[in-house]
Amino acid sequence: MAIVKDNNLLLQAVTGSLGDEITIYERNGQIIVAKKRGPSKKKPTKKQLEARYKMKIAAAYAVAIIKDPEIKAYYKSLAGPGQNAYNMAVKDAYNSPEIQRIRFEDETVVVTAKNEFRVAEVAIRIVDAAGSILERGKAVLGRNGVDWHYKATGLPPGGKLIIVAVDLPGNETVREVRLE
Template sequence: MAILDHNLLLHGASGSIDNYYTRQHRGKTQLCRKPRSKDGWKAKGGQIENREKFKAANAYAKRVLNDPELLAVYEGLLKKYEEVQNIAVRDAFRPPEILDLDVDFNPATEKLCISIIAVDDTKVVSVEVTLMDCIEQVLLQGQALRHPYNHNKWIFEADNVTALPESGTIEAIAYDIPGNRATATLLTGN
């Protein structure tokens, strides 16, 4: 009776039979059992939401690849060993962040200066500032301008502002290239 070496029987085998499949690992062929799931691999919890986000991010990346203007913007952001599609998916998936919101009001000159620090993994394209009173009625609204030297800093200036509201809100909204937004609020007064 001859003793058979099981490694010789599997050498070069590929495919699957019933609940088993073969795989190559470190130059050897292994016979493995297929994984089982009681619920048929249905998505659970936040997986459904994440899948929808990735579908939208991939659709955005395809749109970037077909649009020469957007493609040029993302090609300018390329680093070593990166692809435009990967950067576009990451940019669409991650919204920008507002790290700081600061207000400076000078009653003598009646000048209001709001500075915002907004960052994104690619680029923040605009920051919108809104000044509201306690009943959320808009008193002042406009676009902030990018600081000439610090590209993460945005400045909103308004002249002839008599006073900040006693209990109002300053809201800053930062937008990135795909249109994701981040919001920060600052309460004014007491």
């Protein structure tokens, strides 16, 4: 790969491939000359097929979501040089939120959930030892922007807490905690 440094008149108006040898394209205002790549002759692995499917879903989300002017403006505000709202929406849809920490402050469950973009909601279910749902609800985002608070009516010993963090594209991360 070569980056053309000077304002070359010949390459300034040229993009595309020249035969089967080289490709000329522009990225971030720079002209790049690279060896032309062809399709791979190897059969894709299972992981590659999964990644392709995940990218296909993320791209479909991005196409649909940037039709909403508010959400498009949100993603555009996060874009860096050479990026746009579509790129940010694909990146958001490709990654799930992360539940980093769960702690108890008396009867309040505090969940620290992060995402590179935004965690849309955190839902809590409290299940007893027999598997019956005793309580469910949505946590409230704290002032620091990462801690979600849920005031439980009771935490039964031997039961479990099921926490679901959801981001803007709808990716879910589920964590279960046994109650002692």
